Amino acid sequence: MEPYDPFDPLDPAAPKPEAPHSRNTISTGTQAPVTRHTVSVLVQNQPGVLSRVSGLCSRRGFNIDSLAVGPTQNEDVSRITLTLQGDAAHIEQLVQQLYKLIVVQKVIVLDPRRSVERQLVLCKIRAGAAERDAVMRIVDIFRARIVDVARTTLTIELTGEDDKTQAMLGLLADYDILEIVRTGTVALQRGESTIAGGIWN
Amino acid sequence: MKLCGAAILIECLIEQGVQTLFGFPGGAVLPIYDELYKREDRISHILTAHEQHAGHAADGYARATGRTGVCLATSGPGATNLVTAIATAYMDSSPVVFLTGNVPQQLMGTDSFQEADILGITMSITKHSWLVTDVRKLAQTVREAFFIAKSGRPGPVLIDIPKDVQIAECEYEPASGQALIPNYSPDHPALQLQPYGKQLEEYKRRVTPYLERACELIQAAQRPLIYAGGGVTDAASELKALSERMDAPVANTLMGLGTIDPQSPMSLGMVGMHGTHAANIAMQRCDLLLAVGVRFSDRALGNAEAFAPGAKVIHIDLDRAEINKNVSTTLHITGHARVVLELLCERLPAQRHTDWVRQASSMRENYLQNDLFEPRNVLHALHEAAGDMTVATDVGQHQMWTAQHFPFSRPRQLITSGGLGTMGFGFGAAIGASVGTGKPVVLVTGDGSFRMNLTELSTAQHYGVPVIIVLFNNGTLGMVRQWQTLFFSKHYSQTTLDRGPDFMKLAEAYGLAGWRVQTLDAFRQAIAQALDAGRPCIVECMLGIDEMVAPMVAPGAPIDSFCLN
Numbered sequence: 116m117e118p119y120d121p122f123d124p125l126d127p128a129a130p131k132p133e134a135p136h137s138r139n140t141i142s143t144g145t146q147a148p149v150t151r152h153t154v155s156v157l158v159q160n161q162p163g164v165l166s167r168v169s170g171l172c173s174r175r176g177f178n179i180d181s182l183a184v185g186p187t188q189n190e191d192v193s194r195i196t197l198t199l200q201g202d203a204a205h206i207e208q209l210v211q212q213l214y215k216l217i218v219v220q221k222v223i224v225l226d227p228r229r230s231v232e233r234q235l236v237l238c239k240i241r242a243g244a245a246e247r248d249a250v251m252r253i254v255d256i257f258r259a260r261i262v263d264v265a266r267t268t269l270t271i272e273l274t275g276e277d278d279k280t281q282a283m284l285g286l287l288a289d290y291d292i293l294e295i296v297r298t299g300t301v302a303l304q305r306g307e308s309t310i311a312g313g314i315w316n
Numbered sequence: 317m318k319l320c321g322a323a324i325l326i327e328c329l330i331e332q333g334v335q336t337l338f339g340f341p342g343g344a345v346l347p348i349y350d351e352l353y354k355r356e357d358r359i360s361h362i363l364t365a366h367e368q369h370a371g372h373a374a375d376g377y378a379r380a381t382g383r384t385g386v387c388l389a390t391s392g393p394g395a396t397n398l399v400t401a402i403a404t405a406y407m408d409s410s411p412v413v414f415l416t417g418n419v420p421q422q423l424m425g426t427d428s429f430q431e432a433d434i435l436g437i438t439m440s441i442t443k444h445s446w447l448v449t450d451v452r453k454l455a456q457t458v459r460e461a462f463f464i465a466k467s468g469r470p471g472p473v474l475i476d477i478p479k480d481v482q483i484a485e486c487e488y489e490p491a492s493g494q495a496l497i498p499n500y501s502p503d504h505p506a507l508q509l510q511p512y513g514k515q516l517e518e519y520k521r522r523v524t525p526y527l528e529r530a531c532e533l534i535q536a537a538q539r540p541l542i543y544a545g546g547g548v549t550d551a552a553s554e555l556k557a558l559s560e561r562m563d564a565p566v567a568n569t570l571m572g573l574g575t576i577d578p579q580s581p582m583s584l585g586m587v588g589m590h591g592t593h594a595a596n597i598a599m600q601r602c603d604l605l606l607a608v609g610v611r612f613s614d615r616a617l618g619n620a621e622a623f624a625p626g627a628k629v630i631h632i633d634l635d636r637a638e639i640n641k642n643v644s645t646t647l648h649i650t651g652h653a654r655v656v657l658e659l660l661c662e663r664l665p666a667q668r669h670t671d672w673v674r675q676a677s678s679m680r681e682n683y684l685q686n687d688l689f690e691p692r693n694v695l696h697a698l699h700e701a702a703g704d705m706t707v708a709t710d711v712g713q714h715q716m717w718t719a720q721h722f723p724f725s726r727p728r729q730l731i732t733s734g735g736l737g738t739m740g741f742g743f744g745a746a747i748g749a750s751v752g753t754g755k756p757v758v759l760v761t762g763d764g765s766f767r768m769n770l771t772e773l774s775t776a777q778h779y780g781v782p783v784i785i786v787l788f789n790n791g792t793l794g795m796v797r798q799w800q801t802l803f804f805s806k807h808y809s810q811t812t813l814d815r816g817p818d819f820m821k822l823a824e825a826y827g828l829a830g831w832r833v834q835t836l837d838a839f840r841q842a843i844a845q846a847l848d849a850g851r852p853c854i855v856e857c858m859l860g861i862d863e864m865v866a867p868m869v870a871p872g873a874p875i876d877s878f879c880l881n
């Protein structure tokens with residue numbers, strides 16, 4: 116069967132992985148634009164799946180910025196969200212290499228304009244009575260939340276897109292940050308589109 | 317019926333039609349060996365001297381017959397000894413099921429005696445792998461393993477079975493026919509079976525626009541060339557038909573040798589670092605390259621940027637991940653070579669490129685044979701005696717000479733480690749190939765490689781496996797020496813093999829016949845006797861230390877710029 120192929124050469128809308136003259140898509144010589152991509156992967160929910168996926172990425176030289184994994188409404192299936200930088204050829208390779216893993220059932224590359232993305236950050240800062248008000252103003256502006264208050268510290272929970280979390284952490288950098296923990300990005304397509312709604316699922 | 321895990325495993329192997337396994341016992345597989353003992357009537361076991369060569373034997377068995385090979389080893393060191401064999405099979409897409417025992421589950425993760433995380437170690441060199449944690453899942457796992465190894469682009473798989481699972485009992489239900497095929501999505505890209513019946517109709521419907529586009533590109537071409545690799549192994553007649561229909565010459569990769577008759581004027585021989593002038597130059601001059609079942613390896617491409625500069629590339633492969641991996645393509649078609657080539661041939665009107673074909677095939681070298689005791693003359697003489705026998709090789713100059721000078725006339729005739737280039741591969745592979753085909757097999761090896769696997773002489777001798785060992789003794793790790801000559805100022809660092817053994821005495825020690833030859837006539841006589849013997853034997857050819865493999869293209873150079881002619 117012709118598998119689902121988002122890089123179909125006969126599809127005028129498909130991304131074109133290379134400049135017409137370049138022969139070698141891997142070489143660094145190509146000038147194709149490097150952008151951030153979000154890739155969603157449905158996998159069988161079984162031990163070792165995460166090391167298969169992350170092992171593949173490191174072995175083939177894909178630098179993953181973030182990775183998030185969790186079960187889905189189907190207990191046999193987990194969903195992994197990867198974000199990474201790369202040009203179209205890189206992303207095409209990643210998608211096709213992922214499909215070689217038997218545990219992988221479906222891979223999609225999300226279109227940033229037609230999807231929602233979130234990550235969650237917990238950030239603990241040193242804030243006594245003197246700093247508390249100022250910090251809480253920042254928290255309000257970003258519609259973040261205070262999830263723990265102590266005499267000397269505040270713990271903030273922030274969800275949002277990468278840009279937003281970066282911006283807020285940038286402002287908080289003026290304070291004494293004690294620790295930060297963040298999840299990888301998770302993402303869904305908007306509207307009726309679902310990851311399982313492709314040619315095979 | 318209630319059986320223990322070890323017995324279920326053996327029953328499942330019998331279900332799959334396995335007749336022979338290659339392996340080596342140990343503590344963590346004792347229950348399995350006990351069942352083998354009981355089922356000797358149904359399944360035979362070849363005991364090698366080293367697990368690595370059991371792995372290569374299972375691989376050679378698979379390559380020679382097209383049936384899945386099976387290899388069994390114990391936990392820890394037994395399992396880690398398989399690693400090179402697994403990687404070799406993986407790089408050359410050979411279907412092998414590797415079975416390992418492991419320590420009982422309650423000891424796993426405690427650094428217990430002979431414990432190794434073989435699943436983790438081999439994750440990147442297997443198509444898929446399993447740790448069986450429950451005896452009730454064992455039968456299904458074995459069926460899946462055989463299915464996965466053989467479907468889609470074939471490859472090695474590994475099943476790790478802890479000892480407690482081998483001992484635990486459960487109900488075993490024999491399966492046959494359709495029930496042996498596990499319930500995987502038929503569209504999974506890595507598991508596609510060759511479509512037939514209704515699926516073939518559906519595939520045709522989906523693939524038609526691609527075929528149409530391919531026909532347009534082919535019809536627009538003036539200088540079309542077909543570049544055929546190991547993926548064409550089961551599509552040789554379709555390749556021939558298409559080559560005639562397109563009126564296009566064929567260049568082969570190392571793994572593709574034998575897919576087109578080398579005597580045919582359409583055959584240009586091997587392409588790449590040690591490719592023929594005809595193939596390499598045609599590659600650079602063609603305006604359309606139809607690449608089938610190839611992965612554009614750097615050894616075939618030379619400089620990827622400068623490769624086939626004027627050509628549009630159509631890439632046909634079963635593995636979608638090979639498309640646009642090393643070389644960007646104009647059009648690709650994913651599917652089984654046999655199906656795609658046949659459909660393409662049906663649709664394409666006959667083409668004529670008389671001048672181009674004449675031009676391309678006129679570059680074929682006609683080696684004039686002479687009486688010098690040189691590798692190419694030896695290989696021609698070997699071919700005269702061996703005909704279409706299966707030939708396995710090790711890795712080095714002798715391997716390249718064999719690829720260049722022995723005309724392989726059928727797929728699966730050449731058994732060689734192409735992707736990983738594993739010295740030590742050949743002997744085990746030859747044993748496996750001979751066991752699988754039930755016929756004598758020629759092994760062309762080098763003095764360096766043979767020292768890595770001569771430990772298997774006892775195996776060939778004990779089982780009477782007729783492997784005719786043609787040993788190219790040049791007193792050196794010749795291929796490395798060649799690079800030292802060309803690129804490292806003749807600093808022969810650690811490549812001179814001035815240390816024996818005396819291979820004739822070695823043959824004698826193992827109870828084998830041996831001939832040491834220095835002339836073509838002596839070689840012809842020895843090989844005739846060796847082929848008659850029906851037993852393993854050694855023909856040692858004394859060659860000059862400075863023989864080189866030519867032609868040669870320096871690594872990373874365009875493949876028509878030869879540094880040796």
Ligand SMILES: Cc1ncc(C[n+]2csc(CCOP(=O)(O)OP(=O)(O)O)c2C)c(N)n1
Nearest residue numbers: 712713714737739762763764765793794795
């Ligand atoms: C396991 C392994 N180790 C090292 C190499 C590197 N290597 C490639 S060819 C070669 C020399 C092979 O010597 P020999 O078997 O005598 O063959 P010759 O080239 O002399 O014909 C070596 C060391 C290899 N391919 N495989």
Ligand SMILES: [Mg+2]
Nearest residue numbers: 762763792794
């Ligand atoms: Mg040698």
